[in-house]
Amino acid sequence: MTAHVAIVDDEARMGRILAMVLRRDGHAVTTWTDPRAFLDALDGGAPVDLLLTDLMMPGLSGVALCAAARKRVPELPVVLITAHGTVDTAVAAMKEGAFDYLRKPVDNARCRQVVARALEHTRLSRENRRLRAALAERFGLDAVVAVSPAMTCVLDLARRAAASTSTVLVTGESGTGKEVIARALHLHSPRVGGPFEAINCKAFGAGVLESELFGHEKGAYTGAARARKGVFERADGGTLFLDEIGEVDGDFQGKLLRALQEGEVLPVGADRPLRVDVRVIAATNRDLQAEVAAGRFREDLYYRLAVIPIHVPPLRERRADILPLAALFLERARRAQSRALAGWDAEVEGWLVAHDWPGNVRELENVIERGVVLARGERITLGDLVVGPPRSRAAPDETLHDTLDRVAAERIAAVLAETDGVRVEAARRLGVDRTTLFRLMRKYGLG
Numbered sequence: 001m002t003a004h005v006a007i008v009d010d011e012a013r014m015g016r017i018l019a020m021v022l023r024r025d026g027h028a029v030t031t032w033t034d035p036r037a038f039l040d041a042l043d044g045g046a047p048v049d050l051l052l053t054d055l056m057m058p059g060l061s062g063v064a065l066c067a068a069a070r071k072r073v074p075e076l077p078v079v080l081i082t083a084h085g086t087v088d089t090a091v092a093a094m095k096e097g098a099f100d101y102l103r104k105p106v107d108n109a110r111c112r113q114v115v116a117r118a119l120e121h122t123r124l125s126r127e128n129r130r131l132r133a134a135l136a137e138r139f140g141l142d143a144v145v146a147v148s149p150a151m152t153c154v155l156d157l158a159r160r161a162a163a164s165t166s167t168v169l170v171t172g173e174s175g176t177g178k179e180v181i182a183r184a185l186h187l188h189s190p191r192v193g194g195p196f197e198a199i200n201c202k203a204f205g206a207g208v209l210e211s212e213l214f215g216h217e218k219g220a221y222t223g224a225a226r227a228r229k230g231v232f233e234r235a236d237g238g239t240l241f242l243d244e245i246g247e248v249d250g251d252f253q254g255k256l257l258r259a260l261q262e263g264e265v266l267p268v269g270a271d272r273p274l275r276v277d278v279r280v281i282a283a284t285n286r287d288l289q290a291e292v293a294a295g296r297f298r299e300d301l302y303y304r305l306a307v308i309p310i311h312v313p314p315l316r317e318r319r320a321d322i323l324p325l326a327a328l329f330l331e332r333a334r335r336a337q338s339r340a341l342a343g344w345d346a347e348v349e350g351w352l353v354a355h356d357w358p359g360n361v362r363e364l365e366n367v368i369e370r371g372v373v374l375a376r377g378e379r380i381t382l383g384d385l386v387v388g389p390p391r392s393r394a395a396p397d398e399t400l401h402d403t404l405d406r407v408a409a410e411r412i413a414a415v416l417a418e419t420d421g422v423r424v425e426a427a428r429r430l431g432v433d434r435t436t437l438f439r440l441m442r443k444y445g446l447g
Contacts, residue, residue, distance in 0.1 A: 004029075004047045006030055006048045006052070007019055009081065015032075019031050022112070022115060027115070048069075048073065048076060049076075050078075051069055052078075052102075053066065055080050062081070062082075062093070066098050075126075076122075077119075077122055078097070079100050079101060079114055080098050083104050099114075141158055144180060145328060147320045148319070150317060151312075151313070154313070158185055158188075167260065167279070168185060169245075169282050169306040169310070170281065170312060171287075171288070171311045174359070174360065174418055177362075178243070178283040179241065182239075183196060185281055191237065195235050196239050200243045201245055211228070215233055215268070216269055220270075230265065232265045233276060236277055238279070239278070240279070242280060242283070243283050245282040253297065257300060260280060264276060280305070323352060329364065329368040333369045333372035339375065341379065342379050343379055345379050345382075348380055359418045363418075367385055412437070412444065416446065
C-alpha cells in the first residue's frame with residue numbers, strides 16, 4: 001500500500017528535494033510551505049501517514065505543528081527537520097511525541113531510513129488497533145451475551161473492575177465462561193497492550209506448577225537443561241489468568257500468596273527473586289469459602305485473590321440467555337462449517353429452553369455445532385441435536401437392579417460430559433476412585 005507523506009517547510013526548495021527522494025521509494029508525497037494550510041488539509045480529511053516538518057518556521061513552529069497535527073491524528077508520527085543550533089529543541093520535542101529528527105543538511109540515506117521506520121511504526125499501530133478491535137468484538141464485554149438480569153449484573157461488575165489493578169476471583173460451574181470474563185477484563189483494562197497469559201493449575205503437579213508459574217534456572221532439577229521464564233514473568237506488564245486455582249496444594253498456596261503480596265517471584269533454583277508487574281485473575285468451580293472452612297485453602301490467600309469476586313451463574317439460572325447464545329453459536333458454526341441453514345424448528349427451541357445444561361455454555365455451543373453438522377434439511381431438528389440412546393423412563397417390568405444401573409449410567413455419562421471427558425475430575429465429582437469409574441464405564445459401555 002502506498003504511504004502518504006506530508007512535508008511542511010517554508011523553504012519550497014527543501015520540500016521539493018525531500019519529496020523527490022521519497023517518491024523514488026514509492027511514497028505519495030505532498031508538500032506545503034504554510035503549516036496552517038497543512039492543518040486545514042488535515043481537517044478536510046487529507047490522508048497522511050507521516051509528517052516531516054521544519055522546526056523553525058514563521059507563524060507556527062514545527063513543535064507547535066507537531067502538537068496540532070497529533071491532536072487531530074493522535075498516532076501520526078512526526079519527524080522534525082532541524083538546524084545544528086536547534087537540536088536540543090528537537091530532542092525535547094521527541095519527549096512530547098515527535099518520532100525522530102533530521103539535521104540539516106539532510107542526508108538522503110538517513111532520511112529514507114527514518115521515514116521507513118516511522119511508516120513501519122504507523123503500520124504496526126494501525127494493525128494493533130485492528131487486532132484490538134477484532135479481539136474486543138469477539139472477546140470484549142460487549143460481545144458477551146447478557147439478556148438475563150443475573151448476567152447483566154455480572155458484566156456491570158466486570159466493567160467497573162476492569163479499570164483497576166486489583167485481583168479478581170471468578171467463580172462458577174465448569175463451562176459457564178469464566179475465562180471469557182477474564183479475557184474481557186484484560187481487554188477493557190489499561191493493560192490491554194500487555195500480554196495475557198493463562199494457565200490451568202489443575203494440569204500440573206505441585207513441583208511442575210511452581211516451575212511453570214515462577215520459572216527455573218538451568219540445572220535447577222534433573223532435565224532443566226536451560227533456564228526458562230515462568231508465566232508470571234511472561235505476563236509482566238499484563239494479566240495472568242490462573243484457572244482452577246482451587247486445585248493447588250497448601251504448600252504452593254503459601255508461595256503464591258508471597259508472590260501476590262510482594263510482587264516478586266523466585267524461580268526454582270534461583271538465589272534472588274524477580275520483580276514482576278502482573279494483574280492476577282483467578283478462577284475456580286469450587287466453593288473456596290467452604291474449602292477455607294474445611295482447612296483445604298488458605299484464608300489469607302482467599303482474601304488476597306477475592307478482592308473483587310465475580311460469580312458467573314449457571315445457564316439454568318439465566319434461561320433468558322439460552323436462545324441468544326444459541327443464535328450466536330449457530331451463526332459461528334454455520335460459517336465454520338459452510339452450512340446455509342435457516343435455523344431450527346419449534347421443537348428444538350422448546351428443548352433448548354427447557355434443558356438444564358449441566359455443561360453450561362460450553363455444552364450449549366457443542367450441541368449447536370453438532371446440530372449444524374448433522375442437520376439433514378434446511379432447519380435443525382431435535383433428532384439432529386440429541387443423538388445416541390435418549391434417557392428412558394423405567395419400563396413396567398424393570399427390576400430395581402436394572403433401574404439402578406440405568407440411573408448410574410446416565411449420571412456417569414452426564415458428569416463425563418460436564419468435565420469434557422476428564423476422568424480424574426469426573427471420579428472426584430462422583431465420589432469414587434478412578435479404578436471404580438473405569439470399571440463402571442466399561443460395564444455401561446461409556447468408552
